[in-house]
Amino acid sequence: MTSNTVKDFLETVKPGHSGITCPACGSILGIRRQGTYDMILTKKARLELDSSITNYRSFLEGLEAVLEQINIIGIKSTSVNSSYRKEKADNPFLAEGGVYKNTQGAQAVEEYVSKNIDYFEWGQNFWSFYRRSDFEAVVATNLDANKDKVQKIYNRAKEILLSGLEPRSLSGPLIDLIFEQRYVAQWMKKFYGERASLEALLDEVCPNLLFYLKCILQLDKALNGTPDPNLAEAVLRIQFILALMLGHRSQQNIQVVSLIGIKTNVLFILPRLTYVSPKLLHRLLCSEVVLGNPNLGWDSKFVQAVRQLGINPTTNEAALGSGAVNGNQPDVVARIVEFLGTQIYKFVHFACSGLVGDIPENSTTNNLLNYDWENDKCGWYPKPEETHSVILLGSPGTGKSTVMLTGFTTFYTNAAALGATVSFDSPDDEARMNELNQEYWAGRMPKPNPLGVRRSIKLSVEFPNTSFGKSHFVFTDIPGEVAAQSLTKSGSEPWVLRILKNAETIVFFFDLSIEPSIREKLTKGDQDGTWKGLEDNYNRVNSSRQNAAQVSQLQLLQKLLSDLQDQKGAEHLKTTKFVCVIPKIDLFVNEDDTARFFFTNFYESLKQRRLLVPSRHYRNESFAGLYSLGGTGTQIANSRGIELQKSISKFISDEALKCLGNIGNALEEDEELQPLKTSLVDTIGVRLVATVKHTFSSGDNIYFLPVSAQGEDSKSIELGHPPNQKLSEYVFMLPIALCAEKAVTPQSEGQAANAFNKRTSI
Structure with missing residues (x-):
């Protein structure tokens, strides 16, 4: 991962520096690359x-x-003398x-x-x-x-x-x-x-x-x-x-x-995004309004150095960096420049001005003039600490929008299972969380996004009372239409390649229900209509996506891995985390047919270990009435949340691989279907699992995560109750836990794994 702290950004002032990459939108930021960033006042x-x-x-x-x-x-008052003589005599x-x-x-x-x-x-x-x-x-x-x-x-x-x-x-x-x-x-x-x-x-x-x-x-x-x-x-x-x-x-x-821009009885204040031009910045930094404000936390030596500046005789203003300093003492200027590198980000953020939305289709010149460019700006800004980039991508119809809704809401609600507190970078991110939260508790599932606009959620995570301090994350959802474009003549978007190059964690959605090489084999060998629901789900998704769900995910995965190798190099891929999310897993679970529904045992195992617990909407003792709480049901005394969640994730991944290995059981026991059964197993075992392991090599960096973001296969987007989602919060919890590994010793990690196994043993 390329460093992206504010210190790294300020280093781009040097000639020949290539800049830093925005982890949210892939834009290149650099002081010498004018127009790639805006200076915005910090909140303080x-x-x-x-x-x-x-x-x-x-x-x-x-x-x-x-x-x-x-x-x-x-x-x-009148300007005549007092007529009271005694008063004047007693008080001269x-x-x-x-x-x-x-x-x-x-x-x-x-x-x-x-x-x-x-x-x-x-x-x-x-x-x-x-x-x-x-x-x-x-x-x-x-x-x-x-x-x-x-x-x-x-x-x-x-x-x-x-x-x-x-x-x-x-x-x-x-x-x-x-x-x-x-x-x-x-x-x-x-x-x-x-x-x-x-x-x-x-x-x-x-x-x-x-x-x-x-x-x-x-x-x-x-x-x-x-x-x-x-x-x-x-x-x-x-x-x-x-x-x-x-x-x-x-x-x-x-x-x-x-x-x-104000309202009656509402005082004028600076806008949330207060832009500062380079022309005005030096005047603000030399002004008493800013420099004389102790609440901004200026270094006293910085304040003293700036106040020692002389006056530019031409403009009659303080001559910051001009050389006209107290008898031409260039060392004063040098000291100020040095101080600025550690002080300036207390006053302004260097916010990325890259666009995150697509220009509306069929735009006329007039429409473009009225287009809301401001609200479509990325807005990420470098901070004193590293920002970890997590990329979510998959072909159209794999359910990323639903995972973003239920997974992120559940993660935020249960972040305490990590021993963490979560805050957001900006009011935009806070508003996005609020919007997701309202939709989640109302039981409203998201509609397909026909525009394919990418979204990022920027947040900070703190772990009180641990050796792992504050860390920053950007979760970027790359639209399926954009990801699928890499398989066309147009090829991969440049901004996607730049994001991939600097991504610390790749979250790839592999939907068994719409992957042609898997779905066709299941339905072709389906003699008794067992997988009719699977076919109906695919038709529904494909129709809503205007036939875009026909993209081969295995081909898309191979293209992704190829792009990663080109951008990062094979050696750098060894440090990249890869999470393969298998969505809509409820389609492969049926408590009445554990043999052919090959993920049923997976749910049974999670239930017995209290990773799936009964919800308020528990119906007929079925799996549909269970949901997950980010591992809080297995929380143990004196256990550090990071290690515990990594152990849970490893257990989930291992169990998932066992079930994927049994995919051949989805077909009936029929000699004629044996070639299809073998082909199913090979498709998953070789083209998916073995390919991923070969590319990323380290088992500690690879996880398979089956989720059911909605909790059940429903034709309606209005559930009427919060969804009984299953494990979708780990799409967010797992990358954060993995990025915290530098603060975890192998001994404490092993202790957490043993404690988890002992606590949840059957």
């Missing part, structure tokens, strides 16, 4: 910047409140307004308040601001006679309301980050030509600020004749900021507020 950084937005919003709300108050007639330091002046205590308090509490100089800037009546009088005045006075008021207003509305230490480049988001930029573009709607909103939520901004433009035109376009753009920027920060207070302009 986004939440911290949301707090900065809250502080900035409070600042603007306070400013609007101040401007409203100073315009209330009668709020200002008591000045106008009843406050002490010219004392050390009063000076100390004033200094503390002005330097610390009144950090933004509210008293000097805003409480002393001009009233609206003053502006109205100035606008209507004779400019020739009062030009100096008007110019003074105009300059003061510009300074406070245009520059002062974005304090550097409070907002910094935060507003630029907001404007950089795609939907905000689209909203601004729309309202640029619809100023009336924008101003109607501001007139409702911050009428005083709007009034003063419009007055600035009027004075500019009156003083200079021709309006300054830069000033007009600056005022428009402030208006957009006010709409975003204060628009939630609107009760009248709800439609305008909704177009902004």
Whole structure:
């Protein structure tokens, strides 16, 4: 497996580096390969910047409140001396307004308040601001006679309301980050030509600020004749900021507020996927909003090094990496670059921007312009630890979608059997889990996916109180139609080959019921209709897949192994884990005919060892009423879950191989059928089992896993109750247990196997 940590990604900055492979979609990621990744704020950084937005919003709300108050007639006190002589005589330091002046205590308090509490100089800037009546009088005045006075008021207003509305230490480049988001930029573009709607909103939520901004433009035109376009753009920027920060207070302009991307009474926050451009990244990292935030966990040496930077005289900005550092000390720049390699991923993820969906068929130019590219982006990002790639593939109709539904839900519910806790990489993955969970408990089975869109579930697994720490996984479901394409003239998709090359575990679905070389032999020798249900199942699946279920799985397997050898090389295949899932195993189980239904003994063995337990939907003591719980029924005291689940999986695999060896019993005892019986055994034993073992060699890396994702052969996708699935959770549990083997000593693994055998012995 090619390393794919964030450290590996940052190494791609070096010339000639080939990049790392995304384990979810197969895209090549590298800093020098522009366009293959997006920089997205980490969740922690986004939440911290949301707090900065809250502080900035409070600042603007306070400013609007101040401007409203100073315009209330009668709020200002008179400026005449007090008439109380005794008061003045007894308190010589008591000045106008009843406050002490010219004392050390009063000076100390004033200094503390002005330097610390009144950090933004509210008293000097805003409480002393001009009233609206003053502006109205100035606008209507004779400019020739009062030009100096008007110019003074105009300059003061510009300074406070245009520059002062974005304090550097409070907002910094935060507003630029907001404007950089795609939907905000689209909203601004729309309202640029619809100023009336924008101003109607501001007139409702911050009428005083709007009034003063419009007055600035009027004075500019009156003083200079021709309006300054830069000033007009600056005022428009402030208006957009006010709409975003204060628009939630609107009760009248709800439609305008909704177009902004917020709702009435809902505060604006950064979007879940907050994109950061390279142009803005260095400004954010040098800003006090980001660098001065201790909650982001910056290394103190990194903060100190960045603050030692000089100022670029051209842009008047901090010159990160430019060489203009405190008397041209390049060692400072070198230290910052070194720190960035260990600090930057605290602030941004380098998320894969590869597409995971197919472009809709028969797409017109207009449809493509409206296509939701954002939601079809992969989104995986490298982390400090390795990400393990698990690939699920098989021909169309093998039941992967159902396994994803019941298997993943049951695994997540019973992850404690591994001694693990599971979390998801993103809200998209969380939503996918929630969707699967709802469908599972409602008993709704998935419909075939005609578009063949691949899906990935990205998750993290932690094992508390063990030597195996946090690990990351990507389970990628490659559509059957895409897998089957490898057998056509088009050949294998390049992204599939890249994923296979870097996959740590291959999960191949081999469906006995639709494999032609097996199904035809079973039904051809079926004299009494024993396998009619098998034929009906195949016809139903093939019809739903528009005849795509006719693909030979053995041929597909051979192509897969060939592609793996080409991509990895024979030697590297020795470390690849291979899980052969045999789905719909319930079709080969019948408690009334254990001889011909060759997997019946398999269910009996699982039941006796409590790997299959009765469910709420237990019917007539049948196998259909049993389901699995990820081995929790066999949990033993003081046993580590990883070793126990590996032992259970090994037992399941060994039992499966025994039953597969008896596939010839599926046919009647008839001399004429003997060639078919022999051919069935050889097909499974040689073309499947022996081929897989020869390719991957190590028995510890090969597992055969019979599952029944639905629990029974049902024609309806609406079961009306949670399915009594059997072992489908091991499609997820087994790869995770196998990837944890480095933390398992052979002795402890053997102890777990002995404990399991003793506990479950018949």
